[in-house]
Each structure stands twice: as C-alpha cells, then as structure tokens.
Amino acid sequence: MSRRYQLTDAQWGLIEPLFPHHRISGRPTREPRQMLDGILWILHTGAPWRDLPERFGPWNSVYNSFRRWQSTGRIDAILAALQLHLNEEGLIDFDLCCIDGSNVRASKDAAGARKKNTPVNQALGRSRGGFGSKIHLVTDGNGLPLGFCLSPGQSAEIRYATSALTMARIPTSSGRYRTRPTHLAADKAYSSRALRAELRRRKIKAVIPQRSDQQRHHKGRPLVLDKARYRRRNVVERCFGWLKKFRRFSTRYEKLAGSFAAFIKLAFCLRYLRELLVDRKPAF
Known part of the structure; x- marks a missing residue:
C-alpha cells in the first residue's frame, strides 16, 4: 500500500497524545491517524472529498472528522503543541x-456560501x-x-x-x-x-x-x-x-474562510513536523 502523503510513524508519534480514543454518540470511532491521513491527502492533492481513496475509509467520515476537529479546536491544539515544542527546542528565530x-x-x-448562520x-x-x-x-x-x-x-x-x-x-x-x-x-x-x-x-x-x-x-x-x-x-x-x-x-x-484557514494550519503543522524531525548532527 502506498503511503504517499501519509504521516510517518515518527511524525504521528509527536501528535498522537492529542487524539484521545473515545466513543462519540455510542458509535465506535475510526482510527484518528487514518482520518488525519485522509485529510492530509486532500490537502496535498486538492481533490474533491468524494475522490478520497478507499484506504482512508468513507469520504464522508473523513470530511466529518475534519469539520469536527476544526470546530472543536483540535487542529488549533495540534498547531499550538507543535509551536510549543519548536519554541522549547530553540528552533524559532525571534x-x-x-x-x-x-x-x-x-x-x-x-x-456562493450560504449567508444564513455564517x-x-x-x-x-x-x-x-x-x-x-x-x-x-x-x-x-x-x-x-x-x-x-x-x-x-x-x-x-x-x-x-x-x-x-x-x-x-x-x-x-x-x-x-x-x-x-x-x-x-x-x-x-x-x-x-x-x-x-x-x-x-x-x-x-x-x-x-x-x-x-x-x-x-x-x-x-x-x-x-x-x-x-x-x-x-x-x-x-x-x-x-x-x-x-x-x-x-x-x-x-x-466556501468558508474557516475551512480554508484550517487547511493552512495543517500545512503549517507539516512544516513543523519536518523541522522537529530533522537530524541535526553536532558540528565537530
């Protein structure tokens, strides 16, 4: 199975603690890593949600996870956690x-976004x-x-x-x-x-x-x-x-600026993960 556009084990290890496993409305939840990989596939390819490959699960489940994580602040929490990690490692030039x-x-x-309630x-x-x-x-x-x-x-x-x-x-x-x-x-x-x-x-x-x-x-x-x-x-x-x-x-x-901003934040997160996992060998 191709892992193109999917998180590596090391990348997932940095953010896994931010995804507690629990049930929603009595239904078994899908693996958050699978859902996140599906969202990142959409971020990379720009494809419509309905074209999401089957290996990520039903497209509407991945889409609903994206909307839920956006509205509940989960994406913001991932962004803030990675920024804190970068700051503690001294990797931000202030x-x-x-x-x-x-x-x-x-x-x-x-x-054509609906004007009602938005x-x-x-x-x-x-x-x-x-x-x-x-x-x-x-x-x-x-x-x-x-x-x-x-x-x-x-x-x-x-x-x-x-x-x-x-x-x-x-x-x-x-x-x-x-x-x-x-x-x-x-x-x-x-x-x-x-x-x-x-x-x-x-x-x-x-x-x-x-x-x-x-x-x-x-x-x-x-x-x-x-x-x-x-x-x-x-x-x-x-x-x-x-x-x-x-x-x-x-x-x-x-259509909604909030959804577009959520994808931008996820792109930031991928940049942070790449920076945090760079192999920095000491100079002798």
Whole structure:
C-alpha cells in the first residue's frame, strides 16, 4: 500500500497524545491517524472529498472528522503543541520576523456560501489576478511560518499587517505567548507612518525601506535600513513557495474562510513536523 502523503510513524508519534480514543454518540470511532491521513491527502492533492481513496475509509467520515476537529479546536491544539515544542527546542528565530502577502485563486466551488448562520465576509474578492483570497503570512527569520490572516483578494497588504502580526502568537512553557519579535522585515508595500508607529509602540524595530515619494517628503533624521536583515526577507517568499506545493493551499476550494484557514494550519503543522524531525548532527 502506498503511503504517499501519509504521516510517518515518527511524525504521528509527536501528535498522537492529542487524539484521545473515545466513543462519540455510542458509535465506535475510526482510527484518528487514518482520518488525519485522509485529510492530509486532500490537502496535498486538492481533490474533491468524494475522490478520497478507499484506504482512508468513507469520504464522508473523513470530511466529518475534519469539520469536527476544526470546530472543536483540535487542529488549533495540534498547531499550538507543535509551536510549543519548536519554541522549547530553540528552533524559532525571534530576532527577525518577516511579513508578506500572496494572492490565491479561488475555484468556482468556493463561491456562493450560504449567508444564513455564517459570516458575510468569507475573505473572497476580485483583484487583478482574478477571484480569490489574499494570505498575509508571518514567518520567523528562518522562514518558519508563525501566523497568518485572510482577506479578500483585492485588499492592500498594509491594511492587514497588524492583524497578521497579532496572529503570530507562540506559546511558551509558562502558559503565556511570545508575540513580539525584535525586528520585522517587510517590503516597500508596508512602508507607512501608522505601521512604523505601531511597531515603535510594541518595541519592534522596523526593517522596511521607504518608498521614493516618502523619502522626498520625510522630515527629520533619515531612516536607517538594516540591509543585512532586510536581505533575509526573502525567506517569507520561499515559505510561500513551499506552502503552495499543497494544492488545497495554492487554490481555494472552500466556501468558508474557516475551512480554508484550517487547511493552512495543517500545512503549517507539516512544516513543523519536518523541522522537529530533522537530524541535526553536532558540528565537530
């Protein structure tokens, strides 16, 4: 049996404690690993749920598990547990965070969410690139994804910079969250007085070049750009490139923004598992 797109034993071992075995409504539950492998197969391939291979069980059981884990916070719990593990291992670079936005085209299946009992704004809109969503992503200095937020495709990146940075909340062993990097690197699209003022308030040093029109009208001492740190900003673009290998990330098929966000979080989790299981041999 092919194990393509399925978790390895080592990867499953890191998250198995987050899946207690119990019955729901008196019915025997299917193995959570089998359900999770089916969801990850959908994440990788972008295929419709009904095309799920039989080895994962009935497609509607896997889909219902996905919706249940999303609504009960199970996916968020996996994400937080892996982030805590990374933090304890010292694998997150808090000296530098990088931020950028990228458009994702939406399939025709993503349109037409019911308005009743669901938020009107599902982070969908039409931009020059077509109908879709924009993902505002924050990574650490090594390109590890830390947080994100969604907006309609036509939204300006600067409007969601603070929201995306707020979503990069890394749990610590004390029960608190690490929310403030030392530096934040971004391209000229994020150059604004309001964002620079917000970063100063939060004691974060901006690594953002000024646009030419801002340079002409700037008063006072010129802003100094940390060029060494700014050259590292491309890690967020490389992270986008890696994440877009997942077809459920690179194209939005979900009508609801919450379901699309759940797939993004699962892609983050796979990146974390890969980072945690890298064989780091000591240098002699």
